[in-house]
Amino acid sequence: MIEKIKQLLAKNNSKKFFFNLIIALCIGILLIIVSDTFLTKENKKESKSISNEIGKNNTNIKENDLIQDYASSLENKLETILQEMNGVENVKVMITLEDTAERVPIFNTTKKNEKTNENDGQGGAREVFREDVSQEVVTTEGDSLMVIKEVKPKVKGVIVVANGAENIVVKEKLYSAVKTVLGISGSKVEVYSSKKGGISDEN
Template sequence: MVNKKIKHILNDLLSRKYIANILVILAISIMILIVSKDFSKKTSKTVYNNTENNISMTELTYKTDEERIEARLKEILEKIENAGEVQVMVTFEESTEIIPAFNTTKSSDITEEKDSGGGVRILNSENITETIAMNNGSNSNQVFILKEIKPKINGVIVVADGAKDLVVKEKLYNAVKTVLQIPGHKVEIY
């Protein structure tokens, strides 16, 4: 009798409808798993790309400052009589440092407590909150910049056709020192 019940239950479980339902559920589960992995991969790629873009923007600003100074210096040095064609390389100690403005909120609270025994306790609490000051423009928020510290120049190399002449070489040397306000040991003329 028990054997017949077990056989009947097993037959019901192994019927075609039950197996078909299990296969459908299994297929849906696998599809959900695959789709969720695709979403997680896309999210991580986006984060990576955003990080990459931030690095690129920093490098772009740094290279822009470097290239701008090199181009201006080249333009000035080529105007020196008999200097000829000039190439300039400027190296920096670090990149530009930007110091944002902050909105500072400071609050203090002094509380005096008296207990039943006649004792007095004074509590002094101070809370300081700083947030970066933002300018809410038309389409974007921009940070208020308090100060921008330009990078320090490590050295300058100038290669000029006219540097064979010592007078021209001296003029180029003095021009670089004067324009960039750097000591002579950081300048080489070839």
């Protein structure tokens, strides 16, 4: 093998051979550097994309949990107060809400005032005032919105099941109480008697 290399070198005994060899080595090194740089950028881009997707999913999960917690809180409060009504026992409440809550974000407001003097070409001059206003949403380090106010999701519907609701008077009181507490229309409320309540009256 060594003899073949010596023969090759002897046969190409010129500076051109070594020059071409050096160029080939440089090109090879350059290709390796470019390839590594490209792969690094692609990996960073992919990693950032995955992180953003995970962040969005986590945000959606968090919002869904908050909505569910809010619904559970309303249900518990209603069950507690309705349970205290005369002639009512074993109250169960189910509330459905809109899918999302309304959030009012915090904005950074920047105002820029500018005054310029203009000549009208006839010896006259005037001052022109200009005001530019720009707003930018304020976010946290995790790119989450900083919220100044959050409007809770609206109630879509309520079902109340209770002992005593077979009595038309009690049923009407339950019906009115739910409407008043939640501030919703009667079309969103249904009241039913429990199986343990005796004869069912759902009219």
